[in-house]
Amino acid sequence: MARRPFVVGNWKMNLGPGEADTLAIALKRALWDRQAVDVSVAPPYLSIPEVVNRLRATGIGVAAQNCHGQPAGAFTGEVSAPMVRAAGCTQVLIGHSERRQYFGETDESVNLKIRAALDADLEPIVCVGEALFVREAGKAVAVVEQQLEGALSGLGSEALERCTLAYEPVWAIGTGRTASPEQAEDMHRAIRTWLSGRFPKAAVGALRILYGGSVTPANAALLLAQPDIDGALVGGASLKIETFLPIVEAATTRS
Numbered sequence: 001m002a003r004r005p006f007v008v009g010n011w012k013m014n015l016g017p018g019e020a021d022t023l024a025i026a027l028k029r030a031l032w033d034r035q036a037v038d039v040s041v042a043p044p045y046l047s048i049p050e051v052v053n054r055l056r057a058t059g060i061g062v063a064a065q066n067c068h069g070q071p072a073g074a075f076t077g078e079v080s081a082p083m084v085r086a087a088g089c090t091q092v093l094i095g096h097s098e099r100r101q102y103f104g105e106t107d108e109s110v111n112l113k114i115r116a117a118l119d120a121d122l123e124p125i126v127c128v129g130e131a132l133f134v135r136e137a138g139k140a141v142a143v144v145e146q147q148l149e150g151a152l153s154g155l156g157s158e159a160l161e162r163c164t165l166a167y168e169p170v171w172a173i174g175t176g177r178t179a180s181p182e183q184a185e186d187m188h189r190a191i192r193t194w195l196s197g198r199f200p201k202a203a204v205g206a207l208r209i210l211y212g213g214s215v216t217p218a219n220a221a222l223l224l225a226q227p228d229i230d231g232a233l234v235g236g237a238s239l240k241i242e243t244f245l246p247i248v249e250a251a252t253t254r255s
Contacts, residue, residue, distance in 0.1 A: 005224065005251035006164060006208050006231035008063065008125060009041040009238025010093060020047035024054035026241040032058050037251045038231075041238065042093055045079055052088030063091035063125060066099060069112030071119070081113075081120035091123040093233075095151060097170045107150025114151060118159055125164045125233070126151055127212070128191070132171035140169075141190045148194060157203040160195070165209045166233040167191060172213030174235060181222045181229075184211045188228035217246035224254045 015023060020043045031039055040061030043051045052062050064087075068078040084092055094117060095110035110126065117124040128147040130140040144167070152160070167187050169179050179187070188209050195204045211223050212233030223229055231251055237243040 003206065003208050003230045005037040005254055006210060007037060007039050007248050007251050008091075008093075008166075008210065008231070008233050009039075009244055010065065010096070010212075010233060010235050011041065011043050011047075011239060012065070012098070012235060013044055014239055015043060015047055017047045017050045020044075021050040021054055023239070023241065024051045027060055027244075028055060028058050030241060030245050031060055031248065037248060039248055040091055042091075048084075048087045048089060056088075061091055062089050063093055064089045064122075065093050065096070067092050067094070067113055067117060067120075067122070069109060069116050071116060081116040081122055084117075085120045085122055089122065091125055091164075092117050093127065093166075094124045095127045095147075097127060097129050097168055097173055101170070107147055107153075110147075110151045111153050111155075114155065114159070114163070118162060123162055123164065125166055125210070127166045127168055127233070129168040129170050129173075129213070135169065135171065140187065144187065144191065145194050148191065152198075157200045160199050160203050160207060163207070165191065165207065166212050167209060168212035168233060174214065176214055178214045178216075178219050178223075179211070181219075181226050184213075184223055185226035185228055188226065192228055215247060217243055217250075220247040220250035221253065224250050 040063050042063040042065045064084040067081040094113045099105045114124045128144050130143045134143050208230040210231040210233045211229050215232045215234045
């Protein structure tokens with residue numbers, strides 16, 4: 001099944017409103033109404049309004065980097081999925097490894113956030129991935145499967161069809177190290193195989209699985225050439241148009 005490529009730029013804790021607007025202008029000029037590949041960016045919360053306004057009607061999506069698992073309440077400093085949707089986002093990253101590592105997120109909290117996002121009419125981009133010691137112990141696939149089991153617990157095929165998955169080996173995020181195309185493809189295939197045992201074939205076949213982990217213009221084409229890698233979740237290289245655009249082009253060529 002042919003899956004439309006998808007590239008997401010995760011700006012993390014970078015680019016305040018003014019800087020974000022400047023980059024959004026460059027994206028708008030470069031990627032207006034691109035037909036062959038889906039592109040989204042995930043600004044920090046405070047920059048979302050500027051980016052949403054700048055990218056309106058361009059075909060470029062805007063995602064939040066996180067949301068809370070409850071729709072409202074006494075959760076100081078948190079942002080709910082309905083708030084994210086009201087701000088103009090259509091997608092939200094959930095379970096990024098930095099959220100797990102630095103902020104104590106668990107598979108159970110990821111599951112709650114997926115449900116909250118779906119209830120708010122957001123597309124969850126659900127992240128999974130293993131640490132270096134796990135890979136070196138030969139347990140990478142088992143750990144990723146465990147994360148999938150917890151994140152997708154109780155969700156049916158309709159929910160899966162509204163999600164995107166992103167495999168991001170923790171040891172390759174922001175380190176300059178990248179999984180080889182073969183390592184990445186092996187994990188993406190393992191993820192799809194695991195899903196095939198739990199969800200209908202059509203839903204699994206249509207699901208997009210992105211690779212994230214020090215994706216750059218230098219390695220994007222080889223990664224995106226793999227049959228089970230449907231796009232990229234891009235970190236540092238998404239902060240400049242001159243490094244992000246070649247990755248989008250690599251995905252366009254793949255399509």
